[in-house]
Amino acid sequence: MGFLRAALASAMLLATADAALEPIVMKGSKFFTKSGDQFFMKGIAYQQEAGTGPGGASTGNKKYIDPLSDEKICKRDVPILEKLGINTIRTYAIDPEADHKACMKLLDDAGIYVIADLGEPALSINRDDPTWNVDLFNRYKGVIDNLAEYDNVIGFFSGNEVTNNATNTDASAYVKAATRDTKKYIADKMSKGGRWMGVGYAANDDAEIRIHMAQYFNCGDQEEAIDYWGYNIYSWCGKSSFEESGYDVQVKFFSNYSVPVFFAEYGCNTVGGAEGRLWDDTTALYSDKMTGVFSGGIVYMFHQEKNDYGVVKVTGDTATTMKNYDVLQKKLGAVAPSSTKMSAYTPTNSPAACPQVQENWKVSPNTLPPTPDSALCECMFKSLSCAPATSLKEKDFGSIFGYICENDKKACAGIKHDTEAGVYGPYSMCSPKQQLGHVLDAYYNNQNKGSSACDFDGAAAVQSSPKVDSSYVETYMK
Secondary structure: OOHHHHHHHHOOOOOOOOOOOOOEEEEOOEEEEOOOEEOOEEEEEOOOOOOOOOOOOOOOOOOOOOOOOOHHHHHHHHHHHHHHOOOEEEEOOOOOOOOOHHHHHHHHHOOOEEEEEOOEOOEOOOOOOOOOOHHHHHHHHHHHHHHOOOOOEEEEEEEEOOOOOHHHOOHHHHHHHHHHHHHHHHHHHHHOOOOOOEEEEEEOOOOOOHHHHHHHHHOOOOOOOOOOEEEEOOOOOOOOOOOOOOHHHHHHHHOOOOOOEEEEEEOOOOOOOHHHOOOHHHHHHOOOOOOOOEEEEEEOOOEOOOOOOOOEEEEOOEEEEOHHHHHHHHHHHHOOOOOOEHHHOOOOOOOOOOOOOEOOEOOOOOOOOOOOOHHHHHHHHHOOOEEEOOOOOHHHHHHHHHHHHHHOHHHHHHHOEEOOOOEEOOOOOOOHHHHHHHHHHHHHHHOOOOOOOOOOOOOEEEOOOOOOOHHHHHHHOO
């Protein structure tokens, strides 16, 4: 039995030396092991070059390194994680087609759970042009399918700092839709013998919108709401305090929250860089001042990189612990959070009231974007009388969308997405090509199928024999 397993056995997890880790479950605003012991995350972000951390996810085609697919690296790093006193790691992007068995077994043996982001840098909800579509949903489902077999997976994040200020609050509607659909996907698995895994959101600490954010993702139909709230917070810097850092304000606000709350990232480095971190925030996080409300946290981060947030330097195949690793190890080893048994705990908090549309919050609380439905999109596209030419490039879609939507707004109603009004067309979740096909076809029909209405200088063409699926007509066109 390793050091961490022994510590967990005597404190929160009470696991035997040879047993697999118990699944984590949620009750009210707390986490518990399946057998009923309260669980606090003692976590660390574990991923290189994922384009995440302070400032949120990158966009574009930046590649990522799946941290759980290389057994050799896991054999090197897991003992370092275990010695640090970690019981949870957060990954930001895994390959849903990779084999994670070896690494997940090593983590399980070391008493370490996983919470995983569902997106990846090139395929996630983009705050500047948000959508929730078939490709994204397939990616998210793939990650869930891949990790669902491991009992040491706590759950997932449907987004990380997607909305990060008042200019892009509309993106939150798409993240909440993703939360709704991934929760439903997991619930369907549970109905067939699967187990609970949570879906939450990791938010940044923007004073202008943080209250609205926390309320929005927690409010309304709880089948659509987050299972837990991850908070990326870097307000405790250097020699700070519970009050100076604003931790007291966070405890007061979240004391009425109805689901578990934890720090999804923390570890300010503005005073002395990574090595200047004193980790007094860790001591505070697991003290009686906070454990009644917060379920622990996740340090940012394991790997020392250019952003200077690491606790371990990796050079080639060698990993070397840093000075602030030793400090954090001592601080984690000294904490003893007060806990309660699941059987003795009766939740009393209720979901938040939904924030209304206002100057700094442009999201209707009433309606979410539709669930991506590949069958609907495919059937619609096959049924078109007017479709994009096969030679048309996606870079040329914009001018056609612009012309039609300006001159025939009704033709674009099927792809409309207005988060403030809460209005979403049924095809707003289809691919750009499928959406363009719908718009072209609607315009063509609205123009009484005039000979020039399906041309656009060769960018569109009349289909001689569209394939109309009777079930599609019955379901979507009646």
